[in-house]
Amino acid sequence: MSYTASELMIVAAARALAGTRTVFVGVGLPNIACNLARRTVAPDLELIYEAGVYGARPARLPLSIGDPTLVTGATAVVSQADLFGLYLQGGLVDVALLGGAQIDRFGNLNTTVIGDYTRPKVRLPGSGGACEIAANARRTFMIMRLKRRAFVNALDFVTSPGHLEGGASRQRLGLPGGGPALVITDLALFDFDNPEREMQLIATHPGVSVDQVCAEIAWDLRLASHVTETPAPTADELRIVREELDPEGTYRGREPV
């Protein structure tokens, strides 16, 4: 069964959420991944949106993180003071899904500028909630396309802290959350399960070689002791994504891999 790169990313993210209770999420791929997880590997998963929503039950595919369909029928809708203070900073977010324009080997993220901060070549959106999400969530998963200009040696700007300079540097600074745990891309998966907390390849997607992955990464990529192959999406996973979660194909893409 053929599938798109986006579909594979959705499925990989959903599987990684197995058993998770709460996830801090935005719209688009992450939202679909979380809803897929709830229908498959994480039936108790509750979605938290920075707009102030806990336990959303959207009646349609939400088009923005503040879509009114996220409000109607939700478990709780709260002020952003409470969302960031009680839910996020209070330590109730198990996993947060983040993206970025640039990521480095320790999972630090840039969503602020390309170029110099005061005279940027490209002005990006900025932090939004990402800086505090990265600090407080128990674990963060990154979802990004694997591209050499994104997986860089040195960020132009550190918006959201990952494992900082690696090792115990994150804990030493007193960041309460555990930091980056997984990077999900269109070509491969990475984790940080080594003492240096450095991004390492754990799985390539079907048909992708390790060399292809390395070619898209600016630094000398570390490989896990066993690099596996990501299992392809199952028919059931694809059916849920295509028929239930994104029937109009807004986010899942159209080009098969």
Next chain:
Amino acid sequence: MSYTASELMIVAAARALAGTRTVFVGVGLPNIACNLARRTVAPDLELIYEAGVYGARPARLPLSIGDPTLVTGATAVVSQADLFGLYLQGGLVDVALLGGAQIDRFGNLNTTVIGDYTRPKVRLPGSGGACEIAANARRTFMIMRLKRRAFVNALDFVTSPGHLEGGASRQRLGLPGGGPALVITDLALFDFDNPEREMQLIATHPGVSVDQVCAEIAWDLRLASHVTETPAPTADELRIVREELDPEGTYRGREPV
């Protein structure tokens, strides 16, 4: 027309609220005084209760500061975090009414202990909200019976700051509110309108002599340049108190002066 000492205190407090917009209030005499003010000299007066109520419209005489009759029909009911943070500390309280077991010449109040803090002779209620009310309200009015054991030279414990050591000492410490402005007792009225911010006699109640007042005060009492006589309650004021606000006489007392 005869009246009780409590009725005179209620009336004096109500008159002092002329033109006031917001008052931070407890139950009992202060509550009745505020409701009298709203019916006479301060039609726009809104009552704020530390329980979290703004703009109460009680359908009966409230028996505690958290009486449910204060909630039903109120303009707003909020968390105590918001009540103390947004309303009080935010600077929206024009006048606060406070009481105490001891007061000194600068309007500092003790509601904590008589005797030593760690081995008290009498354990009093403590601050409640009084400490921050005294710090943040634009002006505070004290309502107390005039007794020598209450109007003391040195407090056993400073619970709520008044004008501290007098003069500019309150401003120097950075307290945002203006501090004590008026003391309403069963024998006389006092203000602090002098550079030393020291309590001074401004009016004696009908039939009370200055000597009687001085006899109930531990320190050498300062007199305002013109000490007047408190006008007796009017028939209309007494009617509102007796017929509308406290028909069962719970708070207004029974012994005529």
Next chain:
Amino acid sequence: MTDKRCSMREAIARYVHDGMSVAIEGFTACICFAAGHEIIRQRRRNLTLIRMTPDLIYDQMVAAGVASKMIFSYLGNPGVGSLNAIRRAVEHGVPAPLELEEYSHYGMVGRYIAGATRLPFFPLRSYLGSDMPRANPLIRMVEDPYGGAPIAVVPPLNPDVAVIHAQRADVSGNTQLWGLIGSQKEVAFAARRRIVVVEEIVDEAVIRADPNRTLIPGLIVDAVVHEPYGAHPSYAQGYYDRDNQFYLAWEELSQEHERIVAWLDAWVYGVPDRAAYLEKLGAARLAQLKPAPAPAGVVDYGAYQ
């Protein structure tokens, strides 16, 4: 959705142990006397009792000997007088000494907020010029990095257990409160374990029909106890009034320790649970406390499909 319902007996047995810190909050409203009585019945000892206004509930618990320490901000029988049992413990060590840790109201609220939001401290414009920081060295000062005057701070407070009384919840603990909400939300998020006690268990759909009223998500709730009139003699807005008669009687009754002991024998130890307490109280007395209806009106969230 996990069904977390259990009896009060089970909830206390499971989550409240000797030596723990316990917060039964509710400012004048929704004070869970049912939980306090069950803690007395199960003869817990050396508890640290946390509450802004100890009210009659802690007066009873202190007289019963469950507590060795209290963290609070106002010691009074609201609208009536003193808390005589607590005063006896503090002034005369009867039935046992009681250590006090004392704040102002906003200081207590701030401690809950700092505890709930994992902050090292909560800043507030209070305590300057007061003796309270001398009496309690946990009230400290912080410099303003923007050049203003120093400001007082209080440290986080994370009770081992919080008991929250509310109007309604679903079986998994998604909880809605209205009327005086006090600091119920803050203490719930600050605590390590949370027991929610409600007047009504409602369907999840009732909660989801008005998500802005959900102050406590089931996510953080460990036990849901369905205990109608569990806040008597305090009140639950819309369900019953404060039993002021009891508050007045307590002022008299609590003058002597022995009379409280007798009262506890009759009304706490002498009844197995809240249902028996209510039966003893009598339906007529409860009926008197019932308010006339005052519906809130309906708002529309809109169905976005």
Next chain:
Amino acid sequence: MTDKRCSMREAIARYVHDGMSVAIEGFTACICFAAGHEIIRQRRRNLTLIRMTPDLIYDQMVAAGVASKMIFSYLGNPGVGSLNAIRRAVEHGVPAPLELEEYSHYGMVGRYIAGATRLPFFPLRSYLGSDMPRANPLIRMVEDPYGGAPIAVVPPLNPDVAVIHAQRADVSGNTQLWGLIGSQKEVAFAARRRIVVVEEIVDEAVIRADPNRTLIPGLIVDAVVHEPYGAHPSYAQGYYDRDNQFYLAWEELSQEHERIVAWLDAWVYGVPDRAAYLEKLGAARLAQLKPAPAPAGVVDYGAYQ
């Protein structure tokens, strides 16, 4: 009770002046485009625009040349793409340079809270390990007086004027919101002047029937503007949906400054007020945005007499 109703034209003329700082808040929901357009029409200049998510409203205002500075936390067309006019101002100084003062979302919320509660700073667990404090020296550190690690703080923010869009208010400005309440309450209390814009003016009794929903008291409100659909193309929960078609069209339209100028001529300068804008938009388009009903259900506050 003072009647504070006035037209949007009067409200902006009276309270928004050149050089002021203005916050039109509302997180995705209840963004008061009507106020933004009136500010453009009245040709205000050198405003500091404050908003967590500038959204299309500030993209339009920056393109129109009203702003010289922006304080914000996320620059994006939510769910769609970039804010092209703001990017042009920042990257190329078109139509004029725009100074940026940048925080994270929680930092902005914290600035509002500190402003609203007269605190010298708001502490939050963010910014450590980020370059944001280097880019913005107003983000500072404070030592923990209880011996923990230092914590980041942000200073208070007190906009000269806040514009709050909400579902309903009474004539004196007692305001109720539901759905995403964002930081509307915090920014309202933080501001020096507040303009409330509502879908419906209701009787005071409607407000008093559900006091827990009153987030902004009339006490702090300077003007009440009745402006149905005043948040279009954003939405008001229960009243209308987001006009996503417009958000998608803006991504395309805003690619060139000249096209925005033409759009402003047609939709802002070319109409005298919101009523004319809505007429131009057409009743059919508005009707499409109407959700089916989803009533919240009723709670009872009880009449205590």
